[in-house]
Amino acid sequence: xxxxxxxTAAPGRRAEPAGITDIATSTDEVLRAAYGENxxxxxxxxxxxxxxxxxxxxxxxxxxxxxxxxAPGDRLALLDELAADLERIWTGxxxxxxxxxxxxxxxxxxxxxxxxxxxxIEANRLDQRVTRYPTFDDLLRYCTLSADPIGRMVLGVLGxxxxxxxxxxxxxxxxxxxxxxxxxxxxxxxxxRIYLPLEDLxxxxxxxxxxxxxxxxxxxxxxxxxxxxxxxxxxxxxxxxASLLDGRMRLAIAGFIGGGRAxxxxxxxxxxxxxxxxxxxxxxxxxxxxMWVAVRSYSPSMRAGAAGAGGLPPLCEPPPPSPNPPRATxxxxxxxxxxxxxxxxxxxxxxxxxxxxPTVAVTTLSGVVxxxxxxxxxxRSVNGPASAWPAMTEADSRHSRRGDEGEAS
Numbered sequence: 038x039x040x041x042x043x044x045t046a047a048p049g050r051r052a053e054p055a056g057i058t059d060i061a062t063s064t065d066e067v068l069r070a071a072y073g074e075n076x077x078x079x080x081x082x083x084x085x086x087x088x089x090x091x092x093x094x095x096x097x098x099x100x101x102x103x104x105x106x107x108a109p110g111d112r113l114a115l116l117d118e119l120a121a122d123l124e125r126i127w128t129g130x131x132x133x134x135x136x137x138x139x140x141x142x143x144x145x146x147x148x149x150x151x152x153x154x155x156x157x158i159e160a161n162r163l164d165q166r167v168t169r170y171p172t173f174d175d176l177l178r179y180c181t182l183s184a185d186p187i188g189r190m191v192l193g194v195l196g197x198x199x200x201x202x203x204x205x206x207x208x209x210x211x212x213x214x215x216x217x218x219x220x221x222x223x224x225x226x227x228x229x230r231i232y233l234p235l236e237d238l239x240x241x242x243x244x245x246x247x248x249x250x251x252x253x254x255x256x257x258x259x260x261x262x263x264x265x266x267x268x269x270x271x272x273x274x275x276x277x278x279a280s281l282l283d284g285r286m287r288l289a290i291a292g293f294i295g296g297g298r299a300x301x302x303x304x305x306x307x308x309x310x311x312x313x314x315x316x317x318x319x320x321x322x323x324x325x326x327x328m329w330v331a332v333r334s335y336s337p338s339m340r341a342g343a344a345g346a347g348g349l350p351p352l353c354e355p356p357p358p359s360p361n362p363p364r365a366t367x368x369x370x371x372x373x374x375x376x377x378x379x380x381x382x383x384x385x386x387x388x389x390x391x392x393x394x395p396t397v398a399v400t401t402l403s404g405v406v407x408x409x410x411x412x413x414x415x416x417r418s419v420n421g422p423a424s425a426w427p428a429m430t431e432a433d434s435r436h437s438r439r440g441d442e443g444e445a446s
Contacts, residue, residue, distance in 0.1 A: 056103030058104070060115060062136065063101065064096035067096045068095070068096055083286070092145040097136050097154065100119075101119060104116060105165070120155060126144050126342055140154075147196070156185075160183035163179065163182065171235045171237055184211050186210075189203060192206055206275065222261075226249060231245060233264065238260065253309065257309075258308065265305060265309070274349070278294070280340050288331055292327040299322045302318060
């Protein structure tokens with residue numbers, strides 16, 4: 038699963054259109070079948086040529102995600118076939134699949150590397166083997182495969198993939214991924230997956246079976262409020278990315294960031310009850326949030342955050358090579374995260390089977406603009422478990438609501 042929406046129908050919701058799972062499908066057909074996203078796929082503020090490149094990237098990401106989520110039969114075999122054909126873009130052999138043929142034009146025009154594309158495929162391989170994430174660190178590690186590559190592709194197309202921008206982009210994309218997870222708790226659980234860290238379920242007293250209920254319990258609502266606050270923190274850390282771009286590029290990136298803010302706002306507006314269906318932001322809310330981000334990108338505090346971006350450590354180190362990688366095609370270029378599915382019975386069992394913690398750089402809010410009014414610089418690590426965030430949920434929720442009011446005004 039990537040920041041591109043999965044489309045398994047949530048309980049009580051109408052069935053969304055089925056995804057494309059035929060790897061021989063053209064990009065145009067994939068785009069026609071695509072459902073609405075939290076962010077503009079091909080922002081109209083950008084020149085037509087760049088929009089076409091964005092469509093080529095989105096068509097690829099959408100197809101990979103649909104195969105990983107919905108394809109019948111051996112999904113790993115299909116993903117391996119995709120990866121092998123994808124690599125032909127860079128070897129000069131020429132890909133045979135229509136989506137890759139269109140993507141090859143974008144890769145050549147923008148001089149894009151193979152790694153971000155291979156990481157998206159690897160994320161969907163991981164989804165076939167891992168359905169639970171014991172800690173937030175483990176989820177961040179997954180996001181280095183499933184989310185961060187999207188921003189790197191976008192910046193590559195814009196010709197703005199500098200180290201400072203990439204650091205901020207990774208935060209924005211990780212936050213967008215987490216926002217998708219929070220919206221889709223019910224449908225992910227119906228598909229057998231949980232993207233809420235198991236340590237946080239334990240801390241808030243939420244059982245996995247609670248995710249199958251028609252409405253969220255008070256404990257689950259508190260857990261969701263905490264997750265929204267943490268995702269908002271990560272998104273706010275990446276928001277100065279818009280300040281490092283000019284003109285129409287700034288507006289386009291503000292649309293991505295605003296989409297994340299609007300998605301998190303939708304979860305808050307639902308009272309943190311996501312079990313009756315995925316809360317989605319309205320188009321006016323999306324537009325308002327994007328404009329709010331664009332305007333705020335000119336503020337001194339946002340410019341200061343952008344200037345300090347180069348000194349920020351990554352949220353999480355990339356995953357280590359897997360000791361037992363899947364079929365050897367593109368896996369040699371981007372190895373699977375060394376994650377094994379944890380046992381589900383008890384916290385003790387989970388600890389015994391959980392993935393070793395990655396080398397995570399402790400990232401705090403100190404010196405980085407965050408929060409709706411850009412005035413909250415309280416130091417707090419985003420990597421810590423829920424138990425390390427005492428008495429923060431309501432305060433941070435109020436803080437986020439002030440930003441929502443600013444966006445709506």
